[in-house]
Amino acid sequence: MAGITTHVLDADRGRPAPGVRIDFSVMEGGAWRLVKSVVTNGDGRTDKPILPGDEAKAGQYQLEFHIDAYLKAKPGVTDADIFVDNPVVRFSIFDAKQHYHVPMLCTPGNCTTYRGS
């Protein structure tokens, strides 16, 4: 499978993070163009790939994770705890035949992303 997928995890609780909005953009002509906004499901994933394999092209892509609203809705989390609010991940598809899984692990004070599988 090619294309782009993601998985948002609440590393504070060791659970998926449902209901997180993700803005997906592509670099076109030197500017980011918003392609779509999606929301994570109960498993912290999106129901469909963010970018289906048959639409994948080499280029620069961006995922903005709106973690802030998710964190604020958690019991016991205050604004003062949130150091990483809406992390943005920019990455390249350098080979459109490959799959790019880009997870986001978040807590109020930390985030981690990587090329997963």
Next chain:
Amino acid sequence: MNRRESDRPALTRRSLVGAGIGAMAAAPVALAQGNPPSSGPTQPGALTSAPVTQAGLGPRLTMHAIDNYHGTPGAGMTCDLSIREGDAYRPIKTVVTAANGRTAEPLLLEDALKVGHYELLMHFEDYFAKTGAPLPSPNFLSLVPVRFVIRDASQRYHLPVLFTPWGYSYYRGS
């Protein structure tokens, strides 16, 4: 590379604070200076520098780039600091990390530290190209935006960034 006994930090911020010395204005001065900025090493930073305390204990933003691919400080990394104004980020300064992966001076110190949304744009691809790491072209990660919030300008904020060509993690450190 084995760390020699002589490389080990004799004094750290914690040991100073624990001994009650950290509050003395004069004591941290000797430790305040990181290694001088490097003009762009061809090798990653060597593990020869001790942790440092930077410029006393007042409000500030400091960073530390840590190369988890080579297991070394992230030396010679170009980073562009900016603050969000409206929908755009206004550049504040561009820095290059020293041999210890930190900047010679805090990114923001005292009154320069303001409440706001910040971005540290880190030049991963240039960094790894200089170290000779095997990378695809373009690299998976090139210019990496590290975004964070400063909510209280009276606090100290430390921003460690742990990175490889394929991922990174950052957090509010201390």
